[in-house]
Structures are given as structure tokens and as C-alpha cells.
Amino acid sequence: MTTTAPAGQRGGARVAVQRFGTFLSGMIMPNIPALIAWGILTALFIPVGPLPNESLASIVGPTIHYLLPILIAGTGGRMVYGTRGAVVGAFAVMGAIAGSDWLIAQFNAAQPEGSGELGQVHMFIGAMILGPLSAWVMQQLDKLWDGKVKAGFEMLVNMFSAGIVAFVMGLVGFYVVAPVVNWIMSVVGGAVGWLVETGLLPIASLLIEPAKVFFLNNAINHGVLTPLGTTEVAADGSSILFLLEANPGPGLGLLLAFSVFGVGAARATAPGAAIIQFLGGIHEVYFPYALMKPILIAALVLGGASGVATNMLLGTGLAGPAAPGSIFAVGAQALLVGGGNLVGVLLSVVIAAAVTFAVAAVILRASRKRDLEREAAGDDALGAAVAQTQANKGRPSEALSGLTAAGAAGAATATATDRTAPSDAHEPIHRIVFACDAGMGSSAMGASVLRSKFKKAGLEDVDVKNVAIANLDGGEDLIITHQDLTARARQRNPHATHVSVENFMNSPKYDDVVRLVAEANATD
Known part of the structure; x- marks a missing residue:
């Protein structure tokens, strides 16, 4: 059974950073397709690209400077207060964009002729501030x-109040947020630039790799690296910053080391976890293996630093963020920059994996005898590490829950299907949704598994999707959630059939769902 630590036992500061990072991720992730489209345009058509085209390159600047911040602010506003929040948040960030441009123009005008001028600051951080804040106001x-x-005046009040709030928050963006964000980007950009110029960027792995294991990386990745990386791509066509956190090599190396030198359940589950991590991009599946022996984090740091050093030496990078951190996403973003760049990026992944594997292998071999004794004594090291990882994450993880299930019994159990209203017993089921916190990752895998089962059963009139719980709209016929999230799903749609599982990827309850749908739709 998957367990989580009580809220009172979790570090308050760490949980706050995790929640902050998760919220930032929630604003960035839905807009990754737009970032990818912009990355393709940039990689191909800017002057340093393989197909320089002045007319098409004119799309690049307005997209990064206006469209992407507005999309992010709108997404953040919608997360807080629906469409109404999205509208006021999207308008408010325009104030920050204009305020930043005005401040930079004033600064450049005061500079002596011939001196270097400041470039534009793209308001990603401003969008992540103003979108949610405006919606909350x-x-x-x-x-x-x-x-x-009074009746009859609702529309008038709603329209004008939203317009006034958008206007006021636009002024806040212009006069308050713009100068603050300009200063932050100046300081952080200068620090990163210094690390690159001095060749010290690999030491960033000392922060990023441990932060990943404790789920503190989202705030760094989406709050700092993505804004700085997109600015670099606009100028150079690629950025190494997108590879600091997304490189799947260290996690692959650690899991391969467990596959060869691990013991018991850890060795049995590591190959499957490696496939999920490397191909699926769900990095959190290797975190419990690192927590089994915290000294293994040193292997991850050395592997990550080796990958960063390789990219620095070869001058390689990505055209946009690789999300999720799958080798396919990394390879696609690298290929956009050019074939030679792809070779360099793939080499950095291989070297990161090899270094991590070598260091982890030494550590695991040195403790192998002791690990075998503990295994014989019934010590469930992997189960304890999974529980600790769940506690570090601060919420359930379907990908993690599959590790202990695979190690112990080869499959997870699930709670019984629960129809919330007896009158639903004979209603047809056409719309099925897998719902989790982000609506991605292993819930998408679960949806794919169930689609395959429906296809084999000849049920072609069933729509299976995966969404975030916050996006449930009440029109779902059947909702599948992790057992710890079912109560939240019921609040969003109390009339649907709810199925609770421990593991999205391999639940025996899916066969029950297929039978249930077949029976419900038999007379449809």
C-alpha cells in the first residue's frame, strides 16, 4: 500500500517550495506546445538558423515577447478563477511588458553613444506573478x-468590474512588477552568464540533482531556467539551460546500476522504471532508488555535471524546453538546432548515464553484502524509500505506487467501483476520464492502457481522456483517480461513476471497468 506522511510531519518550508513549484509547472506545462512551435520557428528561420528567412523570423520576436507571457498569465488566472481570472490576468501582464520596455528604453536613451544597450526582458516571471494575482483579486x-x-444588472456589474480590475492590475504590472522583474532577471541572468563564461556551469548540478530528488526542482526549472533559456534561444537558436534539469542520463544510469548490482525488489523493478524514466520522461520513478542510499545522490550530481560539461565543450543545447524529460523530447528539441547538435546532446546523455552508472555501481557493490543481509531479514528498503518519496512530493504519485506493487505482487489492487447514485445503474457510459493533479504522466499511460482494452473488447463508442482534476467539467460519465484523489474528483463531479485505483499503469480494476461499460452500453 502506498503511504504518505501526515502533513504535520513534513517540512513546512520544503512543502511550500514544492507547492510553489507545482503551481509554476501548472502554468508552464499546458503552454509547452506553444513554446515548441516557437522553438521550431526560431531554430529554423533566425539568421543563425539553417534556413534563415527574414519574413518568417519576424514571428519570433512578438511570440516570445507578447504571446507566450500572455498565454502563461491567462493559464495562471484560469487556475485561480476560471475564464474570468484568465482574462484579467492576460491583460494585466501587458502592463508589465510595456513597463519593462519603457524602463529599458529610458535606460538605453541615457547611455552614451556607442555603449552597449540593454535588450528586452521577456515577462515570463511577470506573467507567473500577475496572472494568478489578478485572478485572485x-x-x-x-x-x-x-x-x-439587483436582477438585470448582473452582466453590467460583471463586465465593468472585470474591466476595472484588469485596468488597475495593468498599472500594477507597469509600475510595480516590471521594475522588480527587470531587476531579478538582471541579477539571475548575470549569475548564470558568469557561470557559463567561467566554465563553472556544471556546478549547478550540485543544486539541481538533489532538488529533483526532493521535488524542489520545478521552482528552479520553470521560474528561472525556462525564462532565461527562451531569451538565449531568441538570440542564438539554442540554450544549454534547457538541459540542466531535463537530461534523462543521470536517472537512467542510476536505474541501470540497480538493474545490475541491486538486490531484491529494487533490482527487479529497476529495468521497468528505467523504461518509464528514459522513454516516458517521468523522472520521479528513480527518486526512491536514490533515497534508499542517499550517498547515491553524489552519483547523480557527478553524472549531471558531466552531461552539462559535455554540452558546454561541444556548444550544444535545445531549441526549447523538453517536457516531459523523455529522450524523445530531448532529441526532438536538439534536432531542431541541427544534426551535429543532436549528436552532441545525445553524447551528453550517454556520458551522464555512464558516469552515474559507474559511480553508483561502486557504491552498490561496496554495500551489496549488507544489503543482501537486510533483504534476507525482511527489510523492505524500496517500500520505505517509496513512502519517503511520496512524503517528499507532498501528494500521491501513480508512477511511484507502481514500484512497490511490481516488486511485491506484479500488480496493484484497487478499491471497489462506487456509483454515487443508484439511479445511474443503467445509464450508458461514453465519456471516461483519468484525473490526477497535472493530468499528465502516468494518468496518460493509464488512459492508453484502457483505450487498448476497449478496442480489444470491441467498444468503439467510448471516449477515454486524461485531465487534471481541476479541469473536470461535470460532463464525465466515469472518472478514474488515484485512491487518495477520489474525494476531490467527487467534489468536481458527484454524479459520475468513480473508480479508485492504487496504480494507473497496471490496475486489475481496468478489466472490471471494461465489463461495467459493456453492460451499461448494451442497451444504449
């Missing part, structure tokens, strides 16, 4: 007059 104001507006 709108939400609080709506609460003030909720139920107090």
Missing part, C-alpha cells in the same frame, strides 16, 4: 457583492 471582489446585485 477579481475573485475576492466578486465575493464582496455576490448576491447583492
Whole structure:
């Protein structure tokens, strides 16, 4: 059974950073397709690209400077307060964009002729501030007059109040957020630039690799590396910063070391975890293996630093963020920059994996005798590490829950299907949704597994999707969630059939779902 630590036992500061990083990720991840499209344009058509085209390159600047921040702010606003929040958040970030441009123009105008001028600051951070903040302000104001507006005036009040909030928050963006973000980007950009110039960028792995294991990396990746990386891509066509966190080599090397030199359940489950991590891009599956022996984090750091050093020496990078951190996503973003760049990036992945494997192998071999004794004594080291990883994450993980299940019994169990209303017993089921926190990762795998089962059963009229719980709209017929998230799903849609599972990737309950749907749709 998957366990999580009580809230009171978790580090308050760490949990706060995790939640902050998760929220940032929630704003960035849905807009990754737009970042990919922009990366393709940039990699191909800017002057340093393989197909320089001045007319098509004119799309690059407005996209990164206006469209992407507006999309991010709109997404953040929608997360807080739906469409109403998205609108005011999207407008507010325009104030920050214009304010930043005005400040930079004033600075450049005051510079002596011939001196270097400041370039544009792209308001990714401003968007991640103003989108949620503006939506929250709108939400609080709506609460003030909720139920107090006379009939017939609701639309008038709603429209004008949102317009006024958008106007005010635009001014806040112009006068407050813009100068703050300009300063932050100047300081952080200068620090990263210094690390690159001095050849010390690999030491960033000392922070990033341990942060990944404790789920603290999202704040660094989406709050700092993505904004800086996109700025570099606009100028150079690629950025090494996108590879600092996304390189799947260290995780692969660690899991391969466990596959060869591990013992018991850890050795049995490591090959499957390696496939999920390397091909699927779900890095969290290797975190429990590192926590089994925290000294293995040193292997991850050395492997990550080796990969960064390789990219620095070869001058390679990605055209956009690789999300999820799958070798396919990394390879696609590397290929956009050029064939030679792809070879360099793949070499950095291989070297990172090889270094991590070599160091981890030494550590595992040195403790092998002791590990075998503990295994014989019934010590469930992997189960304890999975539980610790769940506690570090601060919420359930379907990918992690599959590790202990695979090691112990080859499959997970699930709670019984629960129909929330007896009257639903004979209603047809056409819309099935896998719901989790982010709506990605292993829930997408679960949806794929169930689609395959429906196809084999000849059930072609069933739509199976995966979404975030926050995006459930009440129109779902059947919702499948991790057992710790079912209560939240019921709040979003109390009328649907709810199925709770411990493991999205390999639950025996899927066969029950197929039978249930077949019976429900037999008379449809």
C-alpha cells in the first residue's frame, strides 16, 4: 500500500517550495506546445538558423515577447478563477511588458553613444506573478457583492468590474512588477552568464540533482531556467539551460546500476522504471532508488555535471524546453538546432548515464553484502524509500505506487467501483476520464492502457481522456483517480461513476471497468 506522511510531519518550508513549484509547472506545462512551435520557428528561420528567412523570423520576436507571457498569465488566472481570472490576468501582464520596455528604453536613451544597450526582458516571471494575482483579486471582489446585485444588472456589474480590475492590475504590472522583474532577471541572468563564461556551469548540478530528488526542482526549472533559456534561444537558436534539469542520463544510469548490482525488489523493478524514466520522461520513478542510499545522490550530481560539461565543450543545447524529460523530447528539441547538435546532446546523455552508472555501481557493490543481509531479514528498503518519496512530493504519485506493487505482487489492487447514485445503474457510459493533479504522466499511460482494452473488447463508442482534476467539467460519465484523489474528483463531479485505483499503469480494476461499460452500453 502506498503511504504518505501526515502533513504535520513534513517540512513546512520544503512543502511550500514544492507547492510553489507545482503551481509554476501548472502554468508552464499546458503552454509547452506553444513554446515548441516557437522553438521550431526560431531554430529554423533566425539568421543563425539553417534556413534563415527574414519574413518568417519576424514571428519570433512578438511570440516570445507578447504571446507566450500572455498565454502563461491567462493559464495562471484560469487556475485561480476560471475564464474570468484568465482574462484579467492576460491583460494585466501587458502592463508589465510595456513597463519593462519603457524602463529599458529610458535606460538605453541615457547611455552614451556607442555603449552597449540593454535588450528586452521577456515577462515570463511577470506573467507567473500577475496572472494568478489578478485572478485572485477579481475573485475576492466578486465575493464582496455576490448576491447583492439587483436582477438585470448582473452582466453590467460583471463586465465593468472585470474591466476595472484588469485596468488597475495593468498599472500594477507597469509600475510595480516590471521594475522588480527587470531587476531579478538582471541579477539571475548575470549569475548564470558568469557561470557559463567561467566554465563553472556544471556546478549547478550540485543544486539541481538533489532538488529533483526532493521535488524542489520545478521552482528552479520553470521560474528561472525556462525564462532565461527562451531569451538565449531568441538570440542564438539554442540554450544549454534547457538541459540542466531535463537530461534523462543521470536517472537512467542510476536505474541501470540497480538493474545490475541491486538486490531484491529494487533490482527487479529497476529495468521497468528505467523504461518509464528514459522513454516516458517521468523522472520521479528513480527518486526512491536514490533515497534508499542517499550517498547515491553524489552519483547523480557527478553524472549531471558531466552531461552539462559535455554540452558546454561541444556548444550544444535545445531549441526549447523538453517536457516531459523523455529522450524523445530531448532529441526532438536538439534536432531542431541541427544534426551535429543532436549528436552532441545525445553524447551528453550517454556520458551522464555512464558516469552515474559507474559511480553508483561502486557504491552498490561496496554495500551489496549488507544489503543482501537486510533483504534476507525482511527489510523492505524500496517500500520505505517509496513512502519517503511520496512524503517528499507532498501528494500521491501513480508512477511511484507502481514500484512497490511490481516488486511485491506484479500488480496493484484497487478499491471497489462506487456509483454515487443508484439511479445511474443503467445509464450508458461514453465519456471516461483519468484525473490526477497535472493530468499528465502516468494518468496518460493509464488512459492508453484502457483505450487498448476497449478496442480489444470491441467498444468503439467510448471516449477515454486524461485531465487534471481541476479541469473536470461535470460532463464525465466515469472518472478514474488515484485512491487518495477520489474525494476531490467527487467534489468536481458527484454524479459520475468513480473508480479508485492504487496504480494507473497496471490496475486489475481496468478489466472490471471494461465489463461495467459493456453492460451499461448494451442497451444504449
